[in-house]
Amino acid sequence: MASIKFDNVVKSYGDVDIIKGLDLEIRDKEFMVLVGPSGCGKSTTLRMIAGLEEITDGKLYIGDRVVNNVHPKDRDVAMVFQSYALYPHMSVYENIAFGLRLRKLPKDEIDRLVSEAADTLGLTPLLDRKPKALSGGQRQRVALGRAIVRKPSVFLFDEPLSNLDAELRVHMRAEIANLQKRLAITSVYVTHDQVEAMTMGDRIAVLHDGNLRQVGTPLDLYDNPQNVFVAQFIGTPNMNILKMTVSDDGTELTHPDITYKTPEAWKAAVSERKGKMVYVGFRPEHIRGEGEHDWKNVAEIKSTAQIVETLGHEVVVHAKLANDDKTIVAKMDVHKTPKVGDDLVLYVNADKLHIFDGETTNRL
Amino acid sequence: MKIQIHSPSHYITDLRYPWSKHLTQWPPELFVEVARGIHRNVVRFISNKGRVYALKELMTPIARNEYNLLREMEEMGLPVVEPVGLVTNRDEGVSQARSSFSLVGDSMDMSNRALLVTHYLEGALPYRIIIQQGITMEQLGQMLDALVELLARLHLSGIYWGDCSLSNTLFRRDAGLMAAYLVDAETSEIYPTLSDGQRAYDLELAELNLAGDLMDLEAAEQLPAGSDPVELANSVVDRYNKLWRELTHDEIFEPEDQFKIEQRVRRLNDLGFDVEEMEITTVDDGQRVRMVPRVVEHWHHRRRLNSLTGLQVQENQARRLLNDLSRYKAFLAEHEGRDIPEPVAAYRWLSEVFNPSLQSISSDLKGSLDDAEVFHEILEHRWYLSQAAGRDVGQAAATEDYINTVMKRRKAGVFKAGDDPFVKTTKR
Numbered sequence: 001m002a003s004i005k006f007d008n009v010v011k012s013y014g015d016v017d018i019i020k021g022l023d024l025e026i027r028d029k030e031f032m033v034l035v036g037p038s039g040c041g042k043s044t045t046l047r048m049i050a051g052l053e054e055i056t057d058g059k060l061y062i063g064d065r066v067v068n069n070v071h072p073k074d075r076d077v078a079m080v081f082q083s084y085a086l087y088p089h090m091s092v093y094e095n096i097a098f099g100l101r102l103r104k105l106p107k108d109e110i111d112r113l114v115s116e117a118a119d120t121l122g123l124t125p126l127l128d129r130k131p132k133a134l135s136g137g138q139r140q141r142v143a144l145g146r147a148i149v150r151k152p153s154v155f156l157f158d159e160p161l162s163n164l165d166a167e168l169r170v171h172m173r174a175e176i177a178n179l180q181k182r183l184a185i186t187s188v189y190v191t192h193d194q195v196e197a198m199t200m201g202d203r204i205a206v207l208h209d210g211n212l213r214q215v216g217t218p219l220d221l222y223d224n225p226q227n228v229f230v231a232q233f234i235g236t237p238n239m240n241i242l243k244m245t246v247s248d249d250g251t252e253l254t255h256p257d258i259t260y261k262t263p264e265a266w267k268a269a270v271s272e273r274k275g276k277m278v279y280v281g282f283r284p285e286h287i288r289g290e291g292e293h294d295w296k297n298v299a300e301i302k303s304t305a306q307i308v309e310t311l312g313h314e315v316v317v318h319a320k321l322a323n324d325d326k327t328i329v330a331k332m333d334v335h336k337t338p339k340v341g342d343d344l345v346l347y348v349n350a351d352k353l354h355i356f357d358g359e360t361t362n363r364l
Numbered sequence: 365m366k367i368q369i370h371s372p373s374h375y376i377t378d379l380r381y382p383w384s385k386h387l388t389q390w391p392p393e394l395f396v397e398v399a400r401g402i403h404r405n406v407v408r409f410i411s412n413k414g415r416v417y418a419l420k421e422l423m424t425p426i427a428r429n430e431y432n433l434l435r436e437m438e439e440m441g442l443p444v445v446e447p448v449g450l451v452t453n454r455d456e457g458v459s460q461a462r463s464s465f466s467l468v469g470d471s472m473d474m475s476n477r478a479l480l481v482t483h484y485l486e487g488a489l490p491y492r493i494i495i496q497q498g499i500t501m502e503q504l505g506q507m508l509d510a511l512v513e514l515l516a517r518l519h520l521s522g523i524y525w526g527d528c529s530l531s532n533t534l535f536r537r538d539a540g541l542m543a544a545y546l547v548d549a550e551t552s553e554i555y556p557t558l559s560d561g562q563r564a565y566d567l568e569l570a571e572l573n574l575a576g577d578l579m580d581l582e583a584a585e586q587l588p589a590g591s592d593p594v595e596l597a598n599s600v601v602d603r604y605n606k607l608w609r610e611l612t613h614d615e616i617f618e619p620e621d622q623f624k625i626e627q628r629v630r631r632l633n634d635l636g637f638d639v640e641e642m643e644i645t646t647v648d649d650g651q652r653v654r655m656v657p658r659v660v661e662h663w664h665h666r667r668r669l670n671s672l673t674g675l676q677v678q679e680n681q682a683r684r685l686l687n688d689l690s691r692y693k694a695f696l697a698e699h700e701g702r703d704i705p706e707p708v709a710a711y712r713w714l715s716e717v718f719n720p721s722l723q724s725i726s727s728d729l730k731g732s733l734d735d736a737e738v739f740h741e742i743l744e745h746r747w748y749l750s751q752a753a754g755r756d757v758g759q760a761a762a763t764e765d766y767i768n769t770v771m772k773r774r775k776a777g778v779f780k781a782g783d784d785p786f787v788k789t790t791k792r
Contacts, residue, residue, distance in 0.1 A: 013556070051561040052524075072565045079565075085402045085531060087580035094583065095576075102575040102594055163405070163423045163550075166473060 002063040002076075002153040002186050003028045004049060009058035011044055018044050020210040021058070029184045031177065033201030035191055036233070040207040042190045046156050049188060051075050062154065078152035080160055086131040086139055092118070093127040096145040117149040120182055140172060148183060155180070155187040161196070173200055194234055198222070206230050228361040231281045231354055237316060239281045239354070240328040250274045253355075256323035258348070260299045266355050269364035277358035284316065286349040287330035289338075297350035303328065305338045319344055365456055369449040370435055370707065376412060376449055376481055384454045384474060387421045401490040401531040401547075409484060416484035417448060418547075424452050426550060427478035433549045434482070439706055440521055441668040443514060445534070445547040451479040488534035488545055495581060501588050503542075507535055508574075508596065510544035512603045515570060516611060518546070524562050526551030529573030567604055571597050614656040616647060625655055632657060672710035673718075677736035684740050689713045721763045729771040742766050 004026040011019040019041045026032045034042040047053040048060060051072030059066050067075055086095050093114055100110045118124045121141045131139060147155070157176070161169045177200045180187045191197055197204045198218040205215040206229070214226045225231035231239045244253040244260070250271035253260040260280070262270045270278070288295075303319035306327060315337045317330045330346055338344055355364045365384055367377050382390055387406045396411045406421040422430065427450060434447035455474040491507060499507075507530075515528050525532075525546070532548035546552075555562070578593035587593065610631065617624045629639050641658040665682035669675055669689075677685065693709035704712075721742055722735050730738055746762030757765075 050565065052559065052565050054559045054561065072561050073568060085404045087576055087583070088402065089580045089583040090576075094579065098576050098579050099572055101579070102572060102597060104594065163426050 003030075003061075004154065004186065004188065005059075005061040006045075006048075007059040007061065009048065009060055010056045011041070011048060011053060012056045017056075018210050019048075022212055024205055024212055024215060026186060026188060028186055031180050031187045031189065031200065031202045033189045033191060033197040033204045034207060035194055035197040035204055036207035036213075038192060039209075041210045042192075042207050043158055045207065046158055046188055046190045049075075049154065050077055050079055050156055075154075076152050077154040077156055078147055078150055079156045079158065080144070080147045086142055088131055091128050091130060092123055092134070092142050092145075095131065095142050096123075096149050099146065100149060113149050113151070114145075117145045120148065120179070121145050136168070137171065137175075140168075140175070144175070144179060148179070151185075153186065155185055157187065157189040159191055160189075161191075169196075176200065195236060198234070204234075206233060208233075224363070225281075225354060226363050228279050228281070228356045231356070235283060237284050237329040237331075239283050240287075241279050241281045241356075242324075242326065242328075243277055243358070244280045246270050246273045246276055246278060248275050253278065253280055255280075257303070257321040258299050258301045260348075260350055260353070261297070263297065263350055263353055266353070266364060270355065273358070273364075278364070279356040279358060279361060281354035281356065282348050282352060284329045284331040286352040287328070287332070287346050288349075289332055289336055290345050290347070292333050292336065293347055293349070295347070295349045295351065298347040299350050301328070301346045301348060303344050303346060305340055305342045305344055308338060308340055310334065310337060317344070319346065365451065366453045367449055367451050368431075370431075370447050370705065374415070374417075374448045374483065376417060378412060381410070383451050383479065386474065386477065387419060387479070398484060401492065401534075403531075403548075405550075416486075418445075418482045418484055420480045420482070422478055422480055422550070424476045424478040427480045428452070430549050430552075431480055433552050433554065436554060437518075437521075437523065437546070437549065437552075438671070439668075441665075441671070442517060442521060442523070443543065443545045444549065445485055445545060446483040447480070448483050449481040451481065454478070482547070485534050485536070485545055485547070488536040490534060491530040491577065492581070492586075494535055495586055495588075499588060501591060504588055504591065504596070506542045507544075508600055509603060510535060510542035511570075511574075512600055512607055514544040514546060515566065515604060516607050518552075519558050519563050519566070519608070520611065522555045522557050524553045524555065524558055525549075525566050526553065526569065527573065528566060528570035530577040531573070563608075567601060570604075571601050574600055612657070614654050616652050616654045619651075619653055628655065628657060672707060673714050675714075675718075675736065677734075681736040681740055684743060685718075685736065688717070688739075688743055692717055717759055721759055724763055725767055725771065729767065729775055731775070741770070745770065 006022045006024040009019060009022045010017060022041075022045065024045075034045055036042050044053055048055055049062070051067070051070065055068045060068055062075060062077070087098075090098065096117055097110050097114045100113060105113075114127070115124070118127055121144060123138070123141055123145060126134065126138060131142070134142065160176070161172050164172060173196060176189075189200060198221075201218060203215060203217055204221055206213045206221065208229050214221060214230045216224075221230060221234045225234060225239070228241060232241060242255050242258070244255045244258075246252075246262075247254060250267070250273075251262055253262060253270070287301075301319075302322045304322070305317050306320050307318035309316040309318075311334075313334060315332050315334050317332055317338060318327050319330060320327050328346075332338070356362060357364060367383070369376065381394065387408050390408070394410055395408045396416060398409045398416055400407070400409070403420075408419050410417050410419060420427070431447050431450045434444055437444045438446060454477060494507070495504070511528070511530065511533055514533065515525065518525055527548065527550065532546065534545045534547050536543045536545065558566075575593055575597035578587065578591075578596055581587045582593050615624065615628060625642060625644070629642070632639055639657045643656040643658065645654050646652070647654045665686055666677065669677060669682040669686050672689070673685075675682075675685070689710055692713045693704055693706065696704045696709055696712065718739060721739060725738065733741070742759070742763050745766040746757060746759065749757045749762055749765060
């Protein structure tokens with residue numbers, strides 16, 4: 001078992017820094033998800049752990065060992081692919097065991113390891129079967145068996161579910177997350193899909209433009225985003241962000257369409273920015289229509305419904321503000337679905353605001 | 365629905381095909397049976413206008429990535445399966461009524477699914493078929509050598525395969541040997557150069573995959589007698605390392621042993637590679653010489669020009685003609701305000717530049733020179749005329765001047781083939 005530590009790690013191609021001084025600790029047995037938009041550096045980070053990318057500067061530890069110059073084969077990590085082609089003439093046992101046979105392990109050792117892997121995956125009764133006699137889900141489990149039978153110290157997953165259909169993807173998310181818990185092997189999982197990140201990771205590291213923007217539990221990131229990027233990246237639909245001005249006395253946040261009394265919790269931070277612009281964020285579920293909330297502190301917004309998406313259990317409304325080109329997104333009561341073009345009076349829960357500095361975009 | 369086609373010579377835009385449906389829902393009578401390997405994804409083959417195409421079901425971003433990678437590799441002259449097209453947006457704008465084929469099964473969510481279309485490589489076979497037909501240990505060794513050579517070629521070009529295996533390769537018999545072609549680039553990536561770690565991991569995956577491929581053949585009792593899958597898979601690592609060392613290692617020798625440079629180049633040529641550049645530096649305070657070869661694909665330019673235009677020319681001619689093709693591609697892009705795909709540019713260059721130039725010259729004026737050589741001379745002539753004029757004189761004017769000032773006088777015996785009096789008066 002192993003922890004992983006990035007100590008001010010830099011990865012550059014020529015003059016271009018792809019990873020800009022990464023400090024990140026992944027705990028032993030933890031399921032860490034690296035998430036971010038395309039080009040953020042998440043796959044490069046994973047490949048540095050695997051030894052596929054050379055490290056330009058800084059130190060990378062696996063356990064207590066600096067592995068900057070350790071050969072991929074000697075790092076005891078296993079990359080897990082999105083899917084494997086199973087060999088049609090080989091049994092489930094042979095499909096799981098062939099990598100061990102290549103490593104020339106003794107027969108009884110191979111038997112023991114395959115038996116353990118099959119047990120973990122619920123494949124024991126199927127060991128003599130050929131792939132064509134398996135269901136789709138069973139085949140996926142055999143494929144996982146190929147990866148886990150080696151018993152590496154670290155599993156690395158690089159967008160392993162990206163080629164699966166939605167239904168199988170959801171199923172495999174749960175399968176992988178459960179397997180990781182049972183095996184208790186440190187795992188690093190790369191995805192661009194924040195829903196996948198939120199549902200799978202013990203913790204999530206959000207990367208953007210080669211920088212670590214925040215690391216924390218899924219709930220941490222959702223409830224306490226540390227910057228505008230994370231606030232908007234995590235959560236579906238995205239958090240609404242408005243540019244607002246702090247009043248000269250610091251008691252209000254103003255916008256042509258909305259005025260907040262500065263919430264108690266933010267007063268100290270906001271008072272240092274009198275007269276300045278700040279970013280104010282609120283999630284779609286913290287907006288309601290008239291008479292649909294029992295919040296104590298609310299601010300009112302006048303808007304017009306532009307898009308109405310009925311999702312069955314809720315309705316998502318995209319509403320254009322009256323005095324700004326900006327559109328905000330609200331999750332509303334499905335029984336009070338507005339029509340496109342309706343003028344709406346919306347109420348934002350002022351106790352659920354997120355306020356970010358206008359210059360640094362960091363949370364106040 | 366949107367169909368992108370890479371090569372204008374392939375017409376796969378037949379809307380009778382139910383493009384909007386998942387391949388598993390197409391009527392079976394649409395498919396043809398061909399020799400094929402093991403696939404992770406749903407792959408089917410269709411025959412259209414006398415050609416066979418492979419269709420692969422993928423999620424759109426993965427399909428797009430593989431399509432672009434295959435195109436890039438093809439343009440680099442690497443031996444890869446020919447990418448033909450990409451079908452995306454399959455759930456948009458195609459009514460079922462337009463399909464003349466009946467459909468089976470329920471509809472699936474096709475919103476983010478794409479079909480990658482590649483041209484089935486004629487004359488190339490999957491390893492299983494070759495082995496099933498009966499193969500000696502020596503031939504099996506040739507097959508592994510071909511795969512190792514393919515992997516080394518990719519690595520030299522900065523390509524990480526990510527899933528090298530016999531299953532992801534097709535083999536063609538080549539003058540008594542084997543040539544290998546990459547058919548699956550789903551996991552591939554292109555870098556300026558590969559790190560040792562990337563190469564090592566790619567090789568590790570290749571060894572593992574080969575062991576699986578060969579053990580499966582063993583389970584089917586199709587391996588040549590006496591062969592051990594583990595030993596064969598292990599041998600691939602040795603074969604690769606030996607080849608890679610020969611291709612890239614630097615050599616230090618005494619200044620008087622200059623013949624070693626030629627020896628090295630010959631050894632590399634014997635392995636089927638060209639040396640584009642040899643970096644020679646002195647070491648040990650000038651006491652000894654170090655040489656580092658820069659190796660490229662064998663007959664790189666010749667093969668590339670042939671694949672783009674069908675022209676069969678010599679290597680240096682090919683280099684020159686490709687340069688002119690690139691120039692014309694850039695001209696077209698600027699003139700028409702859009703990016704012109706390489707095969708389109710090649711086709712237009714052939715029909716708008718190369719052929720018209722040569723057709724304006726009577727065969728008696730050409731004498732013993734082949735077309736590529738004549739075109740090369742016209743390009744030279746154009747360059748010198750343009751230098752003298754201080755502007756590009758254009759192909760037509762250069763051709764006309766070349767006929768009048770060089771070819772006619774050459775025919776009259778004023779000077780020999782290859783001589784250009786204008787060229788002689790101008791230092792390039």
